[in-house]
Amino acid sequence: MKAFIALPVVWVFLTLAVFFMAQRLHKRLGWAVTTPILVTILVLILFLSLFDIDFETYDNGGKFLSFFLGPSVVALGVLFYEKLDEIKSNLMPFCISVFVGGVSSILSLIFILLAFKAPEILIRSLAPKSVTTPIAIEVAKSVGGVPSITAGVVIAVGIFGNAFGIHILKLLGITSKTAIGTALGTASHGIGTARALEESKLAGVYSGLALCVNGLVTAITTPFIIEWWMG
Amino acid sequence: MLKSLSVIFLFLVVGEFVTYVFKIPIAGNIIGMVLIFLALKFKVIPLDMVKPASDKLLKYLVLFFVPYGVGLMVHFETIKEHWLSIGLAVLGSTILTLYLTAFLQEKLEKK
Numbered sequence: 001m002k003a004f005i006a007l008p009v010v011w012v013f014l015t016l017a018v019f020f021m022a023q024r025l026h027k028r029l030g031w032a033v034t035t036p037i038l039v040t041i042l043v044l045i046l047f048l049s050l051f052d053i054d055f056e057t058y059d060n061g062g063k064f065l066s067f068f069l070g071p072s073v074v075a076l077g078v079l080f081y082e083k084l085d086e087i088k089s090n091l092m093p094f095c096i097s098v099f100v101g102g103v104s105s106i107l108s109l110i111f112i113l114l115a116f117k118a119p120e121i122l123i124r125s126l127a128p129k130s131v132t133t134p135i136a137i138e139v140a141k142s143v144g145g146v147p148s149i150t151a152g153v154v155i156a157v158g159i160f161g162n163a164f165g166i167h168i169l170k171l172l173g174i175t176s177k178t179a180i181g182t183a184l185g186t187a188s189h190g191i192g193t194a195r196a197l198e199e200s201k202l203a204g205v206y207s208g209l210a211l212c213v214n215g216l217v218t219a220i221t222t223p224f225i226i227e228w229w230m231g
Numbered sequence: 232m233l234k235s236l237s238v239i240f241l242f243l244v245v246g247e248f249v250t251y252v253f254k255i256p257i258a259g260n261i262i263g264m265v266l267i268f269l270a271l272k273f274k275v276i277p278l279d280m281v282k283p284a285s286d287k288l289l290k291y292l293v294l295f296f297v298p299y300g301v302g303l304m305v306h307f308e309t310i311k312e313h314w315l316s317i318g319l320a321v322l323g324s325t326i327l328t329l330y331l332t333a334f335l336q337e338k339l340e341k342k
Contacts, residue, residue, distance in 0.1 A: 015297055037293050041300035048304065055305050062298030068288065069295045070260045071236075074243050075285035076292075077264035081271040082278070093339030101332030109324040116316035122309070129321060130328055133296050138258040148302030149309065153317065155300065157325055165329055174333040178340060183333035187325050210332070216265065223256035 005053060011061025018043050032162040035191055037133075038155055073134050080212040086205065094182065094206070095213060101186040102214040105130040106225055120230060125149040127226060129157050131218040132189040132211055139219055143226045154189070161188020162195040177203045185210030235284035238276065242267045 004010065022039040048058055084091075106127050113123045125145030128136040133154045140150035165184050174180060181203030184192040189211050197204030246263025249255065255262070270276045303310075310317065 015294070019294055019297065037297065037300065040297055041303070044297070044301045045304045048301070055302055058301060059298060062301065065295050066298040067295075068291070069299075071239050071243055071284075072288040072292045072295055073258075073260040074239050074246070074263040074267055075281075075288040077242075077267035078271065078278070078281050078285040079289055080264075081268050084272075090340075094336065097332050097335040097339060100335055101328050104331050105324055105328040108327050109320055112320035112323050113316060116320065118313055118316045118320070122313060122317065126317070126321065130325070133299075134292060135261065135264075137296060137299055138261050142256055142258045142261075146306060146309075148299050149306050151296055151299040152303040152306075152310075153321060157321060160322075160325060161329070168326060169329060169333050172330050172333075174330075174337060176333075176337045176340065179333040179337040182336040183329045186332040187328040206336075216268075219257065219261045219264070227256060 005057055006060055008061035008064055011058050012064055013061075014047070015040070015044065015062065015065060018047075032159050032191070032195070035155070035159060035162075038159065041152075041155075069134050069137065073138055076132070076134065076212075076215065080216065083209050083212050086209070094209070097179075097182055098186050098210045098213040099217050101183065101210075102130065102217040103221055103225075105187065105214075106218065106222055110225070110229060121146060122149070123230065124226060126153055128218050128222050129153050130187050130189065131215050135215045135219050139222045143223050155191070158188045158191025161192035165192055165195065166199060178206045181206030182210045186214045189214075232283045232287070235281045238281050239267070239284050239288070242270075 019036060019040045022036040022043070025039060026034045026036045048055070109126055109129060110123055113126065124143045125140050127143065127145070128139035128150065133151055136150050136154045137147045140147045161184055165188060166180060169180050169183060177200050180199060181196040184196040185207030193204065193207040193211055196207035242263040243260055246261070246266060247259030249262050250257060250259040267281065271278060
């Protein structure tokens with residue numbers, strides 16, 4: 001049995017099968033907490049813990065899937081180009097809002113964690129928490145964080161933005177649909193953007209664009225902010 | 232498909248090379264992402280040269296980071312020990328980001 005579960009195909013198959021079923025479930029229910037990625041991760045962790053299988057064994061197969069994160073991040077550059085091409089006029093105010101929002105996300109997170117005297121490894125892992133998971137993972141790796149902690153928190157941030165973002169913004173007096181979209185995409189990436197799309201088509205477009213711009217902003221600024229602040 | 236996949240991997244390799252040679256603290260695939268964005272923007276390469284493979288990769292993007300999420304199980308102790316500071320920092324920072332971005336966008340777009 002030990003030799004069998006060490007085979008990569010076992011874990012590639014299980015991951016594909018669980019993900020497929022999680023997508024099915026999400027299509028039927030459509031709740032923020034049934035986001036396929038969250039369900040898939042929870043089911044797999046539960047399965048591994050239940051059968052007392054360690055993560056290294058799972059990653060024998062898992063690494064074949066995560067390998068494709070490399071070229072997929074490059075593919076995001078293509079998506080960003082297509083998205084930015086959608087809006088030709090008046091991009092400047094939008095870019096300023098996203099830039100300020102994205103950088104303040106990194107700075108405020110570092111500030112609060114330092115105030116709580118949290119260990120440095122957490123600061124390095126969570127600094128890119130607002131951007132789309134693949135970029136956040138790469139940023140965490142390059143600043144010496146733990147990519148798995150990053151992935152978990154980034155997904156949680158997305159679900160929070162999806163479930164409460166709009167209520168919080170309306171409570172604070174924001175009425176513009178485009179402003180709501182921009183904020184959701186900047187603070188809570190793709191999972192937040194899914195909610196913006198439900199609000200209105202326009203909010204969805206701005207949210208998708210904000211996700212792209214903040215992806216670039218965070219990828220480029222985080223290493224320098226961390227280096228400057230933490231040394 | 233094969234051509235576009237080769238081009239994407241070319242940008243990935245160039246990105247890794249740039250990071251390696253210049254010792255920049257930014258991951259190679261992020262550099263690759265920025266370079267392919269610039270190459271498209273300045274019409275160095277046409278969109279259909281990369282679109283088939285990039286669309287396929289993006290379609291399954293979520294699947295590729297499942298293993299990182301599962302890796303969270305190794306760090307349960309760290310999370311358990313610091314859950315309050317993690318929770319408050321993430322909550323505070325996310326709400327601030329949401330509000331600041333929306334506030335600026337609302338103010339600036341009216342002008």
